[in-house]
Amino acid sequence: MSAAPDKPRRGAALEIAGLRKSFGDKIVLDGVNIGALPGESLVIIGGSGAGKSVLLKCILGLIPLDTGTILIDGVDMSEAGGDAREEVRNRIGMLFQGGALFDSMNVWRNVTFALTQGRARQSREMRALAVEMLEKVGLEERVADLRPSEISGGMQKRVALARAIAAGPDLIFFDEPTTGLDPIRANKINHLIRGLTTDLGCTAVTITHDMASAKIIGDKVAMLHEGRIVWTGPVDQLDRSGNELVDGFVHGRAS
């Protein structure tokens, strides 16, 4: 399953080289090398504790890396000055594992947060934009005025997805997008993510241990194991990778 080839792609290129990160004596990332082309959907799989979330937080600049480079459209995120880095960061969207919706705000203010930074301005236009985004993720207008605590987990995930795409990102990250959802809702979210990233033409990076997600969302899959990328390949080769670790992970076998 690949992104529509005839659509103009405007995603950002991501290139990670030699990324290392330790916490005290514990080496979490031990020289990660991975990349995604503009418009490509990269899925990073790996077991619990493999370093997936740390990798994502390093890319997003939420935690500092020890060594290595993270290039987004050629801008080194660990070296670039404030303005250049901010410019790139403004082109990034993120769907957090638990949604991370602001519970002090209603849904439509959450959705438009990247555009308003939480300030009460152009409220009518922003609400209309939020409703448009909510419709894209399959939610009705009535949800817009509710608080996150008043909607279900699946709806929260959709709202978080609407928030992630509201500012039209060129590069979007998904952290375990189906965690906590039943198989039917998880399948809907997977197809929604695939459809949205294809329509937007953005580059997508998803971390998951859900094989169904990986197969629906990804163009390319990489496996992270003990802080290193041990296999990379097209998603259609995931079941015949020839790599013992990948086979074990895909089929749920201890290796």
Added chain:
Amino acid sequence: MTDRLIPFLARPGAAAIGLFAAIGRSAIFAGRAVWGALTPPYYPLRFLEQLLVIGYFSLPVVGLTALFTGAALAQQIFVGGSRFNAESTVPAVTVIAVVRELAPVLGGLMVAGRVSSAMAAELGTMRVTEQIDALSTLRTDPFQFLIAPRVIAGTVVMPILVLVANAIGVMGGYLISVYRLGFNSASYLETTRAFLEVDDIISSMVKAAVFGFLLSLMGCYHGYYAGGGAAGVGRATTNAVVSAFLMILLANLIITVIVFG
């Protein structure tokens, strides 16, 4: 000998390093909060919201604390003073004690108990549910959006709260002195006015502003760095209140020695 000595020294050494690291981290945090308040974008609505939360909603607890403390203080001064025929000092000692010490310190402690804990719990929950990380990915500096409005509001509103507490505390002393201890109303007020100096009020306001800064800073600091789920948020809340109390009492001592020493 060295083999025994090193483990013996390791624990206090680690504690000392931890203490200095925490002081350094708090100082950097305070610097970032102040810088966040001085640089755009500004969030006036969030600042006003915090003025309400910290100031307006703390009025009942601060007012009642001042009322009861002022009344009890007057009673104690009367009883203690009667041992050496100094009952007439009640209005003067009450107003000085309330304005210089009791209203700012007890007001600060009461607001710390109410506000620092709430800030730590709210920000700690935002931390463990990744809402603070989400802010960073949504083009928003958490220090400008979350920390600066709280710290500045705490610093601005505490002097107003303490000003009110001063008045209510003196009124508490007045009520018990006039209606229970038999003082003349007019002479009580006249003595109070005569002994109250502008410097007393200024020192009270300075203390209040410092306490407001410290209590909101401690609430934000412990909440911002909370970790470890619900238990971590609980620890952050406790640490916020304890450290705010200690910082307020230490700052009070330092300011008192500087101003009145």
